[in-house]
Amino acid sequence: MTxxxxxxxxxELICPAGNPAALEAAVAAGADVVYAGxxxxxxARNFPGLNFTRDxxxxxxxxxxxxxxxxxIAVNTYPEAGNAxxxxxxxxxxxxxxxxxxxxxxxxxxxxxxxxxxxxRRHLSVxxxxxxxxxxEFYQRAFGVKRVVLPRVLTLAEIAELNQSLPVETEVxxxxxxxxxxEGRCTLSAYATGQSPNCNGVCSPASHVRYERxxxxxxxxxxxxxxxxxxxxxxAGYPTLCKGRFVAGDSASYLFDEPSxxxxxxxxxxxxxxxxxxxxxxxxxxxxxxxxxxVSAFRQAVDGSAQSGALDDMTEGARxxxxxxxxxxx
Amino acid sequence: xxxxxxxxxxxxxxxAEELRxxxxxxxxxxxxxxxxxxxxxxxxxTPFFARYLSEVAARLKSAGKxxxxxxxxxxxxxxxxxxxRTLAQSPDILIEANDIGSAALxxxxxxxxxxxxxxxxxxTLDYLARSGASLVxxxxxxxxxxxxxxxxxxxIPLEVQIxxxxxxxxxxxxxxxxxxxxxxxxxxxxxxxxxDGLTVETLDGEDFLAVNGTQTLTHTIxxxxxxxxxxxxxxxxxxxxxxxxxxxxxxxxxxxxVLEGRTExxxxxxxLAGIADFAPFSNGFYHGEEGVSLKR
Numbered sequence: 353m354t355x356x357x358x359x360x361x362x363x364e365l366i367c368p369a370g371n372p373a374a375l376e377a378a379v380a381a382g383a384d385v386v387y388a389g390x391x392x393x394x395x396a397r398n399f400p401g402l403n404f405t406r407d408x409x410x411x412x413x414x415x416x417x418x419x420x421x422x423x424x425i426a427v428n429t430y431p432e433a434g435n436a437x438x439x440x441x442x443x444x445x446x447x448x449x450x451x452x453x454x455x456x457x458x459x460x461x462x463x464x465x466x467x468x469x470x471x472x473r474r475h476l477s478v479x480x481x482x483x484x485x486x487x488x489e490f491y492q493r494a495f496g497v498k499r500v501v502l503p504r505v506l507t508l509a510e511i512a513e514l515n516q517s518l519p520v521e522t523e524v525x526x527x528x529x530x531x532x533x534x535e536g537r538c539t540l541s542a543y544a545t546g547q548s549p550n551c552n553g554v555c556s557p558a559s560h561v562r563y564e565r566x567x568x569x570x571x572x573x574x575x576x577x578x579x580x581x582x583x584x585x586x587x588a589g590y591p592t593l594c595k596g597r598f599v600a601g602d603s604a605s606y607l608f609d610e611p612s613x614x615x616x617x618x619x620x621x622x623x624x625x626x627x628x629x630x631x632x633x634x635x636x637x638x639x640x641x642x643x644x645x646x647v648s649a650f651r652q653a654v655d656g657s658a659q660s661g662a663l664d665d666m667t668e669g670a671r672x673x674x675x676x677x678x679x680x681x682x
Numbered sequence: 683x684x685x686x687x688x689x690x691x692x693x694x695x696x697x698a699e700e701l702r703x704x705x706x707x708x709x710x711x712x713x714x715x716x717x718x719x720x721x722x723x724x725x726x727x728t729p730f731f732a733r734y735l736s737e738v739a740a741r742l743k744s745a746g747k748x749x750x751x752x753x754x755x756x757x758x759x760x761x762x763x764x765x766x767r768t769l770a771q772s773p774d775i776l777i778e779a780n781d782i783g784s785a786a787l788x789x790x791x792x793x794x795x796x797x798x799x800x801x802x803x804x805x806t807l808d809y810l811a812r813s814g815a816s817l818v819x820x821x822x823x824x825x826x827x828x829x830x831x832x833x834x835x836x837x838i839p840l841e842v843q844i845x846x847x848x849x850x851x852x853x854x855x856x857x858x859x860x861x862x863x864x865x866x867x868x869x870x871x872x873x874x875x876x877x878d879g880l881t882v883e884t885l886d887g888e889d890f891l892a893v894n895g896t897q898t899l900t901h902t903i904x905x906x907x908x909x910x911x912x913x914x915x916x917x918x919x920x921x922x923x924x925x926x927x928x929x930x931x932x933x934x935x936x937x938x939x940v941l942e943g944r945t946e947x948x949x950x951x952x953x954l955a956g957i958a959d960f961a962p963f964s965n966g967f968y969h970g971e972e973g974v975s976l977k978r
Contacts, residue, residue: 430800430802430803430806431802431803431805432802432803432828433802433803433804433824433827433828433829433831433832434803434804434827434828434831436803436804436805457800458800458802458803458805458806459782459800459805459806459809459810460803460804460805460806460807460808460809461805463805463809464805480782480800481756482782482783483756483757483758483781483783484757484758484759484760484762484763484781484783485760485763485783486757486763486783486784486786486787487757487781487782487783487786488783489786490782490783490785490786491782494786505756505758505853505854506758506854510758510759513760532853532855533851533852533853533898534756534851534852534853534854536800537755537756537798537800537851537852538850538851538852539822539823539850539851539967539973540850540851540891540898542823542967542972542973543848543850543891543900543966543967543972543973543974544972544973544974545972546966546970546971546972546973548823550800550802550823551802551823575972575974576972576974577884577888577890578884578885578886578888579884580885581885581886594851596884597885598882598883598884598885598890598891599882599883599884599885599887600857600861600880600881600882600883600893601861601862601880603861604885605861607857607860607861607882607893608853608855608857608898609855676854676855679867680865681855682854682855682856682865682866682867
């Protein structure tokens with residue numbers, strides 16, 4: 353069975369904007385929607401120098417809308433107990449600034465948004481880890497969520513089965529860094545650094561990364577732990593905790609996952625056939641050149657003029673993976 | 683109000699007969715108020731213990747212990763969710779939801795929200811309490827000020843984990859199988875070889891994490907003991923011990939004695955270290971630092 357081209361062309365391209373320049377690059381390269389966050393701990397890419405002030409967000413939304421592109425605002429960390437203010441303000445400002453949707457993970461914040469800003473479309477972040485029909489239906493029923501970003505633990509077959517009976521749209525990750533653990537349910541980074549995706553919007557933060565020379569080797573460290581040792585000439589990757597090389601049962605290996613990037617460029621017919629509504633490109637920490645290249649390639653692929661292997665040199669360690677979408681990954 | 687000690691579900695793949703005998707001894711000898719039973723990590727392990735479950739539950743109940751049925755942390759199929767639905771057909775049992783989908787299924791009855799559900803703030807806690815939760819076991823990542831804020835606003839009792847390797851992550855991928863070059867579907871249940879999890883070292887030979895099938899835990903043993911007084915001052919009266927492959931009756935007795943003021947904390951800490959000697963202790967999450975750290 354082949355998937356009709358119009359079904360593939362209907363896939364919405366959701367593209368990362370870590371700053372105004374990346375936003376403009378994504379819009380120019382053919383994004384249907386860009387997603388962005390405010391410059392604080394309310395979003396899951398809370399990196400130094402990244403994200404948007406309120407004024408920048410207003411200008412970014414104006415620019416995107418003038419070019420027929422939507423803007424989603426991620427408020428997808430978990431509000432701190434006793435300090436809900438910044439998260440609630442982020443929801444209110446997203447509504448006031450005219451965002452097309454907000455992307456939320458926390459139940460308390462979803463309820464706040466549904467009650468105080470009912471007209472602002474709500475999407476469920478991947479950080480909520482809604483991996484089954486009962487969970488997804490709960491978020492739809494309780495908070496009127498219109499779309500769910502699926503966790504990267506499901507196979508393509510499982511996604512297709514879910515979509516047959518779901519009352520909401522689904523969005524899946526298409527390209528970029530890939531969590532190997534269920535998203536929003538991982539505290540590995542907090543164990544080594546005290547900083548976590550759920551509470552601080554960061555994983556394996558650069559502030560806790562060190563590279564050391566040892567003889568001819570390069571040692572990458574996160575907090576007090578060695579995450580990898582690269583020999584002379586080997587490219588030293590960033591020490592994201594779950595992409596490290598460890599020893600278990602007497603052998604050293606990439607125990608959790610090889611440093612590689614998710615890339616579904618060649619799988620668009622299958623994803624469209626599985627009933628997926630939107631494709632998310634990861635990478636708000638990336639610069640405009642990267643965003644431009646990746647968004648362009650996906651725009652062409654969705655429009656039916658893909659070039660095979662168009663992004664093979666853009667993936668981490670030049671390695672592609674279809675991740676959990678293929679059963680062999682598990 | 684007196685503090686209640688509970689025993690969390692066994693997270694590891696222990697042989698069914700050993701697990702049965704473990705619970706028989708817990709029933710007969712351990713000073714615990716509540717015992718959580720059931721598989722939380724991997725649905726493939728569930729069938730083995732099923733034949734002993736009702737016998738174990740009856741023994742625990744007749745010893746005066748409340749039994750709570752724990753459910754999977756990561757549910758990815760209808761078959762896995764059906765297991766929760768089947769459990770929920772028994773109206774008079776208490777079930778712990780560890781996935782928000784399970785919590786939704788249990789919303790019309792009293793239930794426990796397990797520590798694998800993200801409860802980080804008052805808004806979420808309030809929502810879950812109004813949806814029928816009778817107890818919330820808090821996530822391990824929460825520092826003391828967050829626990830205090832939640833305790834202050836809580837309309838229902840809260841539970842805090844005070845002993846055992848801390849679960850850090852859950853995945854669709856099985857690391858035990860992967861480490862042996864196997865696929866999850868043909869895993870040969872290699873996770874059963876490591877009753878406290880498989881130690882993960884750095885390339886420099888330093889102990890770091892522990893792998894338990896699809897779950898990743900700390901290598902260190904989370905332990906809050908000098909902190910109990912502060913926790914009780916916040917209004918926390920429910921404390922969870924995670925089972926490890928050591929003398930858990932003795933571990934429970936040590937904590938019971940501290941809670942009732944029969945043993946000084948320093949002496950109890952040393953006694954605990956003598957029994958839980960397979961890894962060092964940590965308490966960093968509670969103190970708002972790296973989880974691995976130990977603040978004295």
